Amino acid sequence: MRVKQGLLPIMAALLMQGPVLAQTSADAALLEMRDAFRRNATPTLTALLWRVQGHVLEPVAVYWEARARLESAPAAEIRAAMDRMAGSYWEDRLRNDWLLQLGKQRDWATFEAELPRYRMNDDRQVQCYALMLDAAARRKPSEEAAQEVARLWHAQREADDACATAAKAFLDSGHLRPEAAWQRARLAMEAGRTAAAVQAVNLLNPDWVPMVHAIANDPARYLDEKFTAIRPRTKELVTLALIRLASQDVAAAAREMDLTRWKAQLTTEERSWVWGVIGKRMAQSLQGDALAAFANGNDRHMAPDHLAWKARAGLRAGSWGHVRDAIAAMDEAQRQEPVWVYWRARAMQALREPDALTAQIVASGLYRSIASHQGFYELLALEELGHSVTTPPPPAPPTPQEMASIQTHPGLQRALAAIRLGLRSEGVREWNYTTNLHTRGGMGDRELLAAAALACQHELWDRCINTSERTRSLQDQAQRFPMPFRTQVLRRTAEIGLDPAYVYGLIRQESRFVTDARSGVGASGLMQVMPATARWTARKIGLTDFQSHQITDRDTNILIGTAYLKLALDDLDGSMPLAAAAYNAGPARARAWRQGPVLAGEVWAENIPFEETRDYVKKVLANTTHYASLITGQPQSLRARLGVVGPPARPDGYNRELP
Numbered sequence: 085m086r087v088k089q090g091l092l093p094i095m096a097a098l099l100m101q102g103p104v105l106a107q108t109s110a111d112a113a114l115l116e117m118r119d120a121f122r123r124n125a126t127p128t129l130t131a132l133l134w135r136v137q138g139h140v141l142e143p144v145a146v147y148w149e150a151r152a153r154l155e156s157a158p159a160a161e162i163r164a165a166m167d168r169m170a171g172s173y174w175e176d177r178l179r180n181d182w183l184l185q186l187g188k189q190r191d192w193a194t195f196e197a198e199l200p201r202y203r204m205n206d207d208r209q210v211q212c213y214a215l216m217l218d219a220a221a222r223r224k225p226s227e228e229a230a231q232e233v234a235r236l237w238h239a240q241r242e243a244d245d246a247c248a249t250a251a252k253a254f255l256d257s258g259h260l261r262p263e264a265a266w267q268r269a270r271l272a273m274e275a276g277r278t279a280a281a282v283q284a285v286n287l288l289n290p291d292w293v294p295m296v297h298a299i300a301n302d303p304a305r306y307l308d309e310k311f312t313a314i315r316p317r318t319k320e321l322v323t324l325a326l327i328r329l330a331s332q333d334v335a336a337a338a339r340e341m342d343l344t345r346w347k348a349q350l351t352t353e354e355r356s357w358v359w360g361v362i363g364k365r366m367a368q369s370l371q372g373d374a375l376a377a378f379a380n381g382n383d384r385h386m387a388p389d390h391l392a393w394k395a396r397a398g399l400r401a402g403s404w405g406h407v408r409d410a411i412a413a414m415d416e417a418q419r420q421e422p423v424w425v426y427w428r429a430r431a432m433q434a435l436r437e438p439d440a441l442t443a444q445i446v447a448s449g450l451y452r453s454i455a456s457h458q459g460f461y462e463l464l465a466l467e468e469l470g471h472s473v474t475t476p477p478p479p480a481p482p483t484p485q486e487m488a489s490i491q492t493h494p495g496l497q498r499a500l501a502a503i504r505l506g507l508r509s510e511g512v513r514e515w516n517y518t519t520n521l522h523t524r525g526g527m528g529d530r531e532l533l534a535a536a537a538l539a540c541q542h543e544l545w546d547r548c549i550n551t552s553e554r555t556r557s558l559q560d561q562a563q564r565f566p567m568p569f570r571t572q573v574l575r576r577t578a579e580i581g582l583d584p585a586y587v588y589g590l591i592r593q594e595s596r597f598v599t600d601a602r603s604g605v606g607a608s609g610l611m612q613v614m615p616a617t618a619r620w621t622a623r624k625i626g627l628t629d630f631q632s633h634q635i636t637d638r639d640t641n642i643l644i645g646t647a648y649l650k651l652a653l654d655d656l657d658g659s660m661p662l663a664a665a666a667y668n669a670g671p672a673r674a675r676a677w678r679q680g681p682v683l684a685g686e687v688w689a690e691n692i693p694f695e696e697t698r699d700y701v702k703k704v705l706a707n708t709t710h711y712a713s714l715i716t717g718q719p720q721s722l723r724a725r726l727g728v729v730g731p732p733a734r735p736d737g738y739n740r741e742l743p
Contacts, residue, residue, distance in 0.1 A: 110139040111505055118507060121148040140501045144510055147174035154178075154185055159194060172498060173517035176203050180210065187213040187246055204521045208236045209246030216250035219259070230259035238268055241275070243283040252287045262288055266320045271387065273300070273327045274361055281324065295321055303328040307340060319354055322346070326358045334365040338377060356381030360390030367397040368693040370680060375406055383413035391418070395427060399687045400680070404434040422454045422461040423690070429468070457559060460702035463709060463722045464686060472719030473709050479558040482534035490534040495522060500542060515539075515547050520554065529558040536563045543568065546596030565710050568597050569610075572642055580650050585715055586660060587646055589707030590667065593700060599638050608635045611645025617743045621648045655739045657732060660725050661685050664704040669697040671742045678729050685726025 113135035120128035129149040136145040150157065150165035162182055169175040179202050186195040187209070199214060212233050219229035233254060237247035251268075254260035265284045272280035278300040285296050299306050303325040310322055326346070330337035340346065341358060350358075359381035366374035374397040383391060391410045398406030408431040411424050418424065429450035432443045448469065455465040457476055466473065482490070490496060495518030502511030519535050520526040527535065532555050539547035545566050552563035567573070567588060577584040594612040595601040607614050613621075615632050621644045622630035634640045649663065652671060656662040656678075666674035677692060689705070692698035709722040732738070 107139075110136045114139065114141055114145055114505065114507070117145050117148050121152065124152065126152040140498055141505070141507070141510075143169035143172040143174040143498065144502065144507070147178050150178055151181060154181055171522075172495065173514040173522075176517065176521075177513075180204060180207055183207075183210050183213070184246070187249070192217060204517070206521065208240060209244055212236050212247035212250040216253050219254075226254070226257065226259045230254040230257075234260060234264045234267075237264075238271055241277065241280070243277075243279040248283055248287065255287060262316075266323075269296070269320075269324060270327055270357060273324050274331060276331060289317075292317065292321070296324065299325045299328055303332065304336065311345065319350055323350065323354045323358060327361050330358065330361040330365055334362055334369070337362050337365075341380070352382055353385040356383075356385035357387065357390075360386035360394075363397065364390050364393040367393040367400075367691075370400070370677065370691065370693070372401070372680075375401055375403060378406070378410075383409055386413070388414065388418050392424075395424070396691050399427065400683065400691050402681075404431045407431040408435060408437075422459055422465075425450050425454050426461040426465055427690075429465075457561070457710075458553070458564075460706045460722070463706055467721060467723055473713055473722060474719050475561050475710070475713045475717075476559055478560050478562060479529075479533065482530065482537050486530055486534040487537065490531065490538050493518065493535075496535060496538065499547075500544075503544065512547070516550070519551050526554060529555045533558060533560060533563070536560070540566060546598055549592070549596055561710060561714060565592065565707065565714055566597065567711070567714070569638060569642065572639055576642055576646050580646060582646055582650050582653070583708070583712070585711035586704075586708045587649065588711040589704045589709075590649065590664065591645075592707050592711075593703050599641070600636050602636075609641035609645070610638060611641055611649075613641060613645050613648065614743075617648060618644050620741070620743050621651070624651070651739065651742060655742055659685075659727060659729055660705060660708065661689050661701050661727070661729060664701045665692060665697055666742075668700045669694055671738075673697075675732075675738060679731055682728055682730030685729055686723070688729035689726065 113132045117129055117132050117136070120132070126149075129145075129152050133145055133149050136142050139145070146165050146168050150162060154162065162178070166175045166178055169178070179198060183195060183198060183202060184207070186192075186198070195213065196217060199210075202210065205211070215224065215229040215233050215236075218224040219226040233247060233250045237251050240247055251260060251264065255262065255265065265288050268284040269281040272278070272284065278297070281300070282293055282296050285292050295306075299321065306325045307322065307329065310318070310325075326337055326340060329340060337358070341355070341362065346355070359377055363374050363378035363381070366377050375394070378386075378390075378394045378397065383394070386394070391414050395407050395410035398404065398410060407427055411419060411428045411431070414424060419428070429447035432447045432450075436443045451465040451468045454462050455469055455471075456462040457466070457473070463473055495514055499511045499515035499518065502508070502514060518527075519532060526532075532551055536548045536552035539545070539551060540563060545568055548563055548566060552560055565588070573587055574584050576582075577587055591597060591610050594607075595610050597610060599610055600608075601610070601612065602608050603612055605614070608618075613635055615635070618632065618635045619630065622628075625644075625647045627644070630640075630644075635644065649667060652666045653660070653663040655671065656666060656674060662674050662678060665677065673694075678688070683691075685705075689698065689701050692701060705722060705725055708725060709720045712718075712720045
């Protein structure tokens, strides 16, 4: 058959478009599958799976389809799906999900056969099942396995199956004492997680569960009806009721603890734990009598979080002996956290024990043990040793060979493809798995530097930062503290008299420079501005044509976010810690938290009641110090930026409109 000459170019063009059209079809199928997975539409997933064969993101699609059928699919099909995804995050993600399912089904033979292939090994529930089986098979001493299960169980937030199942096995065998279950119940009751408290008590005796529900619903009534607490079970239930009451009405709990019957009938351990809860609640409310509450108990019987808040209350009161004692009562792991190493050293210097010279020598050793160019307390320790914060010299950049190896890495290719397609969550998980978990210990420093460089090249600033931060002996500050949109940020901050390092420090913490970032509460864009705040700020600066959808526009977000930050900073006397707290938790809270004694900025920051805001303020200020060093090329001080925080000179001078 002869083809007309004029059709040849058209046919050639169509043939060339074939792969492009196929790719487009597979991309569309992947997005359809993503939506079907969210809707739990299993037949749709199965019907679409063939359309993504050969696509770089085929493992993602295979995972979605297999995960939807996990409860009913035969083992051979699940293993076939994992073989089809071999080496990817999604293979190990499905294996993780299957191990949990096998544990719930008590299919221990299949669980044990599959566990050695599980590479991530970061799931507490899988670890609990594995520890129980290790003890049963005598691969690990039962006492050791039981204690590890208790640690994992106590750290869990929800009433999950695995650690409770393992705890029950060790309770029945006698390798865990009932106190472990009561401790789990106490922690859960204090956190307001009734289901987890009920689950823990149910392991001891199901008949006690109605009493736990009654305590959760109305602890004061339960206590009114209990005049004696002689039996161990009753003592523990009364303790739960006092913990619950302290979480609802701390003053009422303190009055209850002063009653003669509880002083006489509860053990020192039980009373100490309750006073730890009361002291913690008072300290979180910045009440001056928090230390008196803590003093009613014995430090060695308090929970780790109680001791942390006792130390914070001591810092706020300037009572360094209480700081010293609280840190001394912590277990080794908690005591070695940089925050408590730093404050232990400060307490030693303040108390001059056993004498000023010895205290200074020991304190300097503690500072040296944590001092570095990363982390809030690490920077403060550096300054205590007489060093300014500077930008360390960068390591040698990745070689062409190192970059070539990283650019062709299958896991990173999948991650980049997923993010390009709009599957950011899937891409981020693949990236993190590839750099952190695929091989034991994660990538080496040179690989991490190259992977971070690749992320920077693609303007994936969050992956650039997170990957570079994982290096151990090499540190590239330009990767860890990138400055995208530099022209816009520097111009805008110069216009309104705002420190560009502070803006960069805040953006890095808020969004990691992801322009379309959106939080669970609706904050949007680079500077994570809430819709109502954006509208108010837009009116305040004369942006009369502002529409809510514009907040994700990069330049508009910078314009409005910096304007609000400047208004907050001016309203709070130019205090960077206060303005950062206001940006995260709202100006009303920041104003309330500054009442009381005048405190060093680091003491004030450590006493912020909200864990999220406390962490946020410390990170923003540390980020700011690093950015200032990079921008100016001059030595910097974190402590100078922290300053002091106390009540305002004019309490009526606040901008009450500031949202």
